[in-house]
Amino acid sequence: MNVDSIQNGIVIDHLKAGYGMRLYELLGLSDPELTVAIMKNVTSHKLGRKDIIKIDGITDVDLDVIGFVDPDATVNIIRDGRLIEKKSIEAPERLTNVLRCKNPRCISTTEQELPQIFVLSDRKTKTYRCLYCETRAEK
């Protein structure tokens, strides 16, 4: 993969600097089959500094996960070297089986078969809380 241009894939751009690795982790991009480039602390007109993730070869990712990490990110779908779609990103109301609750007293940490659900509890601050115990999710 040429880091500058990909033929078929996704470019997640305008990520707040420092969020790239977290998103890489939550999207499961460490999968050895995937070709991925992360650029961090890139100079940006809009943000000053930003992170970028380029994924080669796949065109569907969980947009809710991106919306959770940074709803201001942009997602560009590339086919045959051309930008064919810009996806709009929003902070999702619910995140299912993306994060695990870190509260050891939470029912979801004891009963592992329960779905791990986080709910957007404050749209202004983009705060997510565990559905079960209301512990705040870390970004």
Added chain:
Amino acid sequence: MRSVIDILDLSTEELSELIKTAEDIIANPEKYQEVCRHKKLATLFFEPSTRTRLSFEAAMYELGGNVLSVSSAGSSSAAKGESVADTAKTVSCYADIIAMRHPKEGAAYVAAQNAGVPVINAGDGGHLHPTQTLADLLTIWREKGRFTGLTIGLCGDLKFGRTVHSLIAAMSRYEGNRFVLISPEELKVPSYVKNILKEQNIPYEQTEDLMSVIGDLDILYMTRVQRERFFNEEDYLRLKDSYILTPEKMNEAKADLAVMHPLPRVNEISVAIDKDPRACYFKQVLNGKYMRMALILKLLYEAGTLKELPERSRA
């Protein structure tokens, strides 16, 4: 299926309906003594809490109903590794309504999602305990006759005291209340509780000194300051006595102050105050039973298990 997990599951309209029902039960207990005949309440207590369990069971008996009781965590199905969801489904086959206490936060929510009958959260770890707040609210109502324009002091452990957080959330929904948060630095209310107050522009002050504010209060809600909450013994010893309510301190308080406490107490309220007419904590226990009765009736009626409720007498 309607369940009650959090005090905020109930609207203020519903709360005032519950209070009206509780007051009618107090005035006319005989009218209610057969209402739940042949109905069963299951009390599932996965951690011991004798007083809460007794309150629910007394409530159901006074409605003429029956009780299925699981009170020992060690012998319960949870000890055999059964999930909360499966337990809730199983017990729904036997009981018309469930009151559940569980050491894990969110357990009552999981039970409610899976039960075929209404679930009342009787405490889920350090998280929520809505029927304690119902007891607190009926006590405030009966002592003060209103939920508005009150100066409410909360004293002691405001950090870990879940009853304090729920009471602040519940009383924040009414106009004109002011909160006075009295605690050592180490046990101040968590920021999310303060945010509830800030966002709604509800006036509050924080202080470490009970005596400097006691004369302003309409309600003083005491909680236990536990030794294990302190980082060092010195701080504990220095602070513990300033959060003990004594008859001398009560001399500085208003004549119509209501002193409340979720109980059990250790030494934070002198026994000598029990005789003071301003002491309301044992009334709170009794009020808890009446509110649990009112809540059981409401949920059984909404579930269609009870076809009708006694008509309330006009006060």
